[in-house]
Amino acid sequence: MSWDAAQRGEAASGELEGEIDLADALQPPWLPPPLPPPPVLEAPGAAAAVCASVPVRVRTEQRVQCGGYEIVLQTIDADNVEALRALNAEVLPVTYNDAFYTSVWRDHGPELSCLALVDGAVVGGIACRLEAAGEAGQQRVYVMTLSVREAWRRAGIGSRLVEAIAERAAAGGAAGSMCLHVQTSNDAALRFYGRAGFHVHARIERYYAHNRGVDPPHAFFLRRLLGPRQ
Numbered sequence: 001m002s003w004d005a006a007q008r009g010e011a012a013s014g015e016l017e018g019e020i021d022l023a024d025a026l027q028p029p030w031l032p033p034p035l036p037p038p039p040v041l042e043a044p045g046a047a048a049a050v051c052a053s054v055p056v057r058v059r060t061e062q063r064v065q066c067g068g069y070e071i072v073l074q075t076i077d078a079d080n081v082e083a084l085r086a087l088n089a090e091v092l093p094v095t096y097n098d099a100f101y102t103s104v105w106r107d108h109g110p111e112l113s114c115l116a117l118v119d120g121a122v123v124g125g126i127a128c129r130l131e132a133a134g135e136a137g138q139q140r141v142y143v144m145t146l147s148v149r150e151a152w153r154r155a156g157i158g159s160r161l162v163e164a165i166a167e168r169a170a171a172g173g174a175a176g177s178m179c180l181h182v183q184t185s186n187d188a189a190l191r192f193y194g195r196a197g198f199h200v201h202a203r204i205e206r207y208y209a210h211n212r213g214v215d216p217p218h219a220f221f222l223r224r225l226l227g228p229r230q
């Protein structure tokens with residue numbers, strides 16, 4: 001499907017191209033994967049063992065040049081995840097719950113999410129997860145949230161965030177593609193993702209129907225193959 005056709009809404013509702021599994025596509029992005037049940041404390045000393053099992057994430061930073069600015073790409077951990085929450089609350093129409101933000105730093109690899117900072121201030125952020133792609137053994141990177149503060153847009157920061165995750169995923173070899181849902185009316189994001197090499201795979205009617213105030217509630221499912229740019 002071309003971008004122009006997608007914009008005009010010419011695609012049949014739910015039309016699929018390629019090998020996308022619509023059941024996978026219908027998993028709402030605002031609901032993180034279910035968390036494992038809490039451990040049962042059975043014996044003295046068990047609490048210490050449970051504490052020791054909580055992953056300690058060592059924060060790493062990468063400095064990149066972007067639109068004339070030096071951007072610091074910072075991995076997300078328990079101490080800076082609130083900055084991602086504040087950014088998303090400012091920029092996105094959907095509110096994500098505590099379990100979502102815990103899962104970002106605890107359940108998904110540090111290479112799958114990061115903040116973008118300029119002079120110590122958070123200006124953007126991306127959070128992704130790795131999920132089954134539907135084909136045997138295949139995985140894909142799903143973009144759960146991508147946000148750039150309004151004053152910092154059109155400086156290449158959103159592109160840099162997407163490329164950072166794409167490069168890490170491609171280098172690790174774990175995922176063959178990157179995908180996401182976007183509201184059908186979000187022209188800026190559609191143009192952004194088109195420029196970043198994504199294609200429309202499906203139009204899903206009422207995808208955001210459970211998110212009050214998200215109007216229109218329809219979404220496009222977008223995908224980009226990883227590796228050499230398609």
Ligand SMILES: CC(C)(COP(=O)(O)OP(=O)(O)OC[C@H]1O[C@@H](n2cnc3c(N)ncnc32)[C@H](O)[C@@H]1OP(=O)(O)O)[C@@H](O)C(=O)NCCC(=O)NCCS
Binds near residue numbers: 154180192193
């Ligand atoms: C979508 C978003 C992340 C883009 O971030 P950004 O840092 O402004 O994007 P970039 O500067 O990397 O843009 C790269 C290219 O995408 C296209 N693009 C980006 N924003 C655009 C807009 N508002 N209108 C048209 N094209 C746009 C342009 O081709 C741009 O290149 P150019 O500036 O040289 O013309 C940002 O607008 C945003 O946070 N929007 C609100 C949240 C959102 O919609 N998130 C995605 C939902 S899944």
